Amino acid sequence: xKMLEEARGKWVGSLNEVVIGATKQQGGTRTSxxxxxxxxxxxxxxxxxxxxxxxVVAMEIWxxxxxxxxxxxxxxxxDAVKSPAEWAKKCVEExxxxxxxxxxxxxxxxxxxxSPQSAAAVVKSVLAATGVxxxxxxxxxxxxxxxxxxxxxEAAKGEKCLIxxxxxxxxxxxxxxxxxxxxxxxxxxxxxxxxxxxxxxxxSEMGFPLDRMVMYPTTGALGYGLEYVYSIQERSxxxxxxxxxxxxxxxxxxxxxxxxxxxxxxxxxxxxxxWGDENTRGVFWEIATATAxxxxxxxxxxxxxxxxxxxxxxxxxxxxx
Amino acid sequence: xxxxxxxxxxxxPKTNCKKCGCPTCLAFAMKLAQxxxxxxxxxxxxxxxxxxxxxxxxxxxxxxxxxxGNSKLEIGNETVMFRHEESFYHPPGIGVVIPDNLxxxxxxxxxxxxxxxxxxxxxxxxxxxxxxxxxxxxQADPFAKTAAAVQKLDLPTVLMSKEPANxxxxxxxxxxxxxxxxxxxxxxWEKYAAIAKEKQCPLAVSEADLDKLAALTEKxxxxxxxxxxxxxxxxxxxxxxxxxxxxxxxxxxxxxRSLGYPSLxxxxxxxxxxxxxxxxxxxxxxxxxxxxxxxxxxxxxLPLLTLRQNLYTDPRKPIxxxxxxxxxxxxxxxxxxxxxxxFSLTYYTVEGEVEASRIPSFIGAIDTxxxxxxxxFASDKLTAEKIAAFLxxxxxxxxxxxxxxxxxxxxxxxxxxxxxxxxxxxxxxPREASGLPKYLKTVxxxx
Numbered sequence: 133x134k135m136l137e138e139a140r141g142k143w144v145g146s147l148n149e150v151v152i153g154a155t156k157q158q159g160g161t162r163t164s165x166x167x168x169x170x171x172x173x174x175x176x177x178x179x180x181x182x183x184x185x186x187x188v189v190a191m192e193i194w195x196x197x198x199x200x201x202x203x204x205x206x207x208x209x210x211d212a213v214k215s216p217a218e219w220a221k222k223c224v225e226e227x228x229x230x231x232x233x234x235x236x237x238x239x240x241x242x243x244x245x246x247s248p249q250s251a252a253a254v255v256k257s258v259l260a261a262t263g264v265x266x267x268x269x270x271x272x273x274x275x276x277x278x279x280x281x282x283x284x285x286e287a288a289k290g291e292k293c294l295i296x297x298x299x300x301x302x303x304x305x306x307x308x309x310x311x312x313x314x315x316x317x318x319x320x321x322x323x324x325x326x327x328x329x330x331x332x333x334x335x336s337e338m339g340f341p342l343d344r345m346v347m348y349p350t351t352g353a354l355g356y357g358l359e360y361v362y363s364i365q366e367r368s369x370x371x372x373x374x375x376x377x378x379x380x381x382x383x384x385x386x387x388x389x390x391x392x393x394x395x396x397x398x399x400x401x402x403x404x405x406x407w408g409d410e411n412t413r414g415v416f417w418e419i420a421t422a423t424a425x426x427x428x429x430x431x432x433x434x435x436x437x438x439x440x441x442x443x444x445x446x447x448x449x450x451x452x453x
Numbered sequence: 454x455x456x457x458x459x460x461x462x463x464x465x466p467k468t469n470c471k472k473c474g475c476p477t478c479l480a481f482a483m484k485l486a487q488x489x490x491x492x493x494x495x496x497x498x499x500x501x502x503x504x505x506x507x508x509x510x511x512x513x514x515x516x517x518x519x520x521x522g523n524s525k526l527e528i529g530n531e532t533v534m535f536r537h538e539e540s541f542y543h544p545p546g547i548g549v550v551i552p553d554n555l556x557x558x559x560x561x562x563x564x565x566x567x568x569x570x571x572x573x574x575x576x577x578x579x580x581x582x583x584x585x586x587x588x589x590x591x592q593a594d595p596f597a598k599t600a601a602a603v604q605k606l607d608l609p610t611v612l613m614s615k616e617p618a619n620x621x622x623x624x625x626x627x628x629x630x631x632x633x634x635x636x637x638x639x640x641x642w643e644k645y646a647a648i649a650k651e652k653q654c655p656l657a658v659s660e661a662d663l664d665k666l667a668a669l670t671e672k673x674x675x676x677x678x679x680x681x682x683x684x685x686x687x688x689x690x691x692x693x694x695x696x697x698x699x700x701x702x703x704x705x706x707x708x709x710r711s712l713g714y715p716s717l718x719x720x721x722x723x724x725x726x727x728x729x730x731x732x733x734x735x736x737x738x739x740x741x742x743x744x745x746x747x748x749x750x751x752x753x754x755l756p757l758l759t760l761r762q763n764l765y766t767d768p769r770k771p772i773x774x775x776x777x778x779x780x781x782x783x784x785x786x787x788x789x790x791x792x793x794x795x796f797s798l799t800y801y802t803v804e805g806e807v808e809a810s811r812i813p814s815f816i817g818a819i820d821t822x823x824x825x826x827x828x829x830f831a832s833d834k835l836t837a838e839k840i841a842a843f844l845x846x847x848x849x850x851x852x853x854x855x856x857x858x859x860x861x862x863x864x865x866x867x868x869x870x871x872x873x874x875x876x877x878x879x880x881x882x883p884r885e886a887s888g889l890p891k892y893l894k895t896v897x898x899x900x
Binding site (some may be wrong): 357360407 | 529535536537569573574575648662663664667689690691694695698699700702703707709712725726727728730731732734735738739750752753755756757760761762763764766768798802805806809885887890
C-alpha cells in the first residue's frame with residue numbers, strides 16, 4: 133500500500149496514558165481497570181500507527197433519581213435509578229458498562245442539597261456494588277463541590293478514581309485531596325483551548341502528575357454547538373501530536389448529558405411531527421454526537437442510554453481492530 | 454501546487470501585446486496567480502504552456518456537479534484537512550439507496566419517505582439531497598422503472614448497476630439530468646467510461662485499494678471522463694475511514710492528481726441501525742463527498758443532516774441574527790415578549806420552542822456580538838441597561854402594551870436592576886429554551 137504510506141502524518145508527540153481504577157494488588161478493590169490515552173495518531177488511522185488504547189464508554193449514574201429525563205431514556209434504565217448502587221449494578225451487570233460516572237447532582241443547593249457525608253456514602257455504596265473503575269463528578273457548583281468532593285475523595289482513597297472537575301479559578305482544594313488520595317483529575321475549560329492549557333499548567337504546578345489528568349473542554353450536543361467542541365478537540369489532538377506536553381491529556385466528553393437535553397431527544401411525537409420515532413430519536417442523537425466527537429479525538433465518552441452505549445462500543449471495536 | 458506569478462510569466466509569450474487587457478505580460482501573470490484572470494484571455498499562449506498552466510491552476514480536488522438546476526449537488530474543491538484551518542466548503546450529498554426490487558406500493562412508500570427527509574434547523578432548510586437507485590434485480594426493466602419513478606423527487610440521482618447496458622438504457626431518458634453513474638471497476642471500466650463520456654455524466658470509480666484506484670482513475674481520465682467520483686467504500690468502517698482520509702491528504706498535501714476527486718462512501722446494512730447512523734456520521738465528518746445509506750426513517754437521517762450542517766458552517770464567521778424585535782405567529786399587543794441574545798444558535802433554539810408552544814410571541818434578540826446568554830452575561834454584553842434601552846426603543850413601544858418582559862432563567866439575578874431601569878415587570882423564564890412551551894402555557898397564561 134504505497135499510497136497509505138505516503139499519506140502517513142509525521143507526528144512527534146503522543147497523548148499521556150491515564151490509568152483509572154486500582155485492583156487489590158494495586159491498593160484498591162476494583163476487579164478491572166481502564167487505561168486511556170497514549171495515542172500517537174489522528175483518531176483510528178491504522179495507517180499512521182496502532183491505537184494504543186481504544187476510547188472507553190462510561191455510563192452516567194446519579195446520586196438521586198433524575199426528574200426531567202425523557203421517558204425513552206427512563207424506560208431503558210427502569211426502577212434502578214431510585215438507588216445509585218442498584219443503578220450502578222444494572223449498568224455493569226446488564227448493560228456491560230466498563231466504567232461508571234457518578235454524577236453528584238443531588239448535592240446541588242437547588243437540587244436536593246445532599247450533605248458531603250451522604251455523597252461520600254453514595255460513593256462507597258457504588259464502589260461496593262460494582263468492580264469497575266469510577267468517575268466521580270460534582271454538581272458544578274463551586275462551593276458545594278469544594279465541600280463534597282474532598283469527602284468523596286477520602287471515601288474512595290486508593291481506588292484511583294477520576295474526579296472532576298477543577299476550573300481555572302477553583303482547583304486548589306480538589307487538587308490537594310486527589311494528590312493525597314491517589315486519584316486522577318478532570319480539568320474543565322469551556323470550549324477554549326487556551327484556558328484548557330492554563331488549567332493543566334496550574335494543576336501541574338501544584339505537583340500533580342501529568343499522567344493523572346484528563347481534559348473536559350465541555351461538550352456540545354449535535355445541533356447545539358457540536359462544531360465548536362469538535363474543532364477544539366481536533367486542535368487539541370493536533371497540538372498533542374505536535375509535542376505539546378501541556379495539551380497531551382486524554383479528553384472526556386459528557387455525551388449523554390448534552391444529547392438528552394436537546395429538543396430532538398425530548399420532544400413528543402406531537403411537538404416534533406416528522407422527526408421520526410419518539411422512542412428512539414434520542415438514542416440516535418446520542419450515537420451521532422458520540423460518533424462525531426470520537427472522530428475529533430475523544431478518550432472517555434460518558435453516555436446515558438444503554439442502546440446508544442452498546443452501539444458506540446461496537447463502532448469503536450470496528451474502528452480499532 | 455499553485456504557481457507564482459514569475460513562474461507563470463515564463464510560460465507567457467512575453468510580447469506585451471495588451472490583447473488580454475493588461476498592460477504587460479507580467480501584469481497578466483500576476484492576475485493569473487491571484488486567480489483574477491483567466492488564461493483564455495491570452496490569444497497567443499502556446500498549447501504546451503496552456504496545458505502546464507491549467508494543470509497547476511486546477512484545484513487539488515476537482516469540483517464535480519451531479520444533477521442539474523436548483524437541486525444540483527456540487528462537491529469537491531475542498532482545501533483543508535481540518536475545518537479550523539479555514540472551512541469546509543461543499544457539504545456532502547446525503548442520500549437513500551432505493552433497490553429496484555420493491556413492488557409498486559413499497560416503491561411509492563419509499564419515495565414518499567425520502568420526500569419527507571427535509572427539515573428546518575436554525576433557520577435553514579436541510580434535506581436529503583441525493584437519491585440512489587440500485588439495480589439489485591440485475592434486470593434492465595425494473596431498474597428503468599424504479600429510476601423513472603424516482604425522477605419525481607427532483608433530486609440528483611445515482612444510478613447503481615453492475616450491468617453497463619442497464620445503465621445505458623436508463624440514461625436514454627435521463628442523461629440531461631446528469632446522474633452519477635456507479636460505477637466503473639477494473640474489469641468493466643472501458644464500457645462505463647465510454648457511456649459516461651458519450652452521455653456527459655459523472656462516473657464513480659471503484660477499486661480494491663488506493664494504489665489501484667489511482668491507476669484506474671488515470672485510465673478513465675485518459676478515456677475522456679473528467680468528472681470522476683472516487684468510490685472509497687471498503688471492507689468496513691475502519692478501512693473506509695482510512696481511505697477517505699488518505700485520499701484527501703494525498704490530494705491536498707502530496708498533489709496526487711489521480712486522487713484529486715470528491716469521494717463516495719456507502720454504509721453497510723449488515724449491522725444495527727445505530728451502527729449505520731454512526732458509520733454515516735463518521736464519513737460525513739471525515740471527508741466523504743457523498744454518503745449513501747439504506748436507512749430512510751427521519752430519526753436516522755435528521756442526525757446526519759444536522760451533523761453536516763454543523764461541520765460545514767464556516768468557523769471564521771460568528772453566526773449572528775439581526776438584533777431586533779422578532780414576531781413568531783400572529784402577535785397582538787398583549788403577546789408575551791421574551792428576551793434572548795443574537796447568537797444564532799441561541800436565537801433559533803428559542804424561536805423553535807416558541808413556535809412549538811403555539812403561543813404567538815415577540816422575541817427580542819439583543820445585540821451581544823453573537824454570544825450566548827451566559828457568555829454575554831459574563832462579558833457584560835447582556836446587561837439590564839441594554840435590555841432596558843431595548844424595551845424603551847421605538848421598535849417595542851407600540852407593539853407591546855403590557856409592560857411585562859420574560860428574561861432567560863440564567864440571568865435571573867438582573868431582575869431587580871432591570872425593573873428599576875425599565876419600569877417593566879420582569880418575569881424570569883426557564884434556564885433552558887426547552888422549558889419555554891410549558892412556561893408560556895402555565896406561568897405566562899396565569900399572568
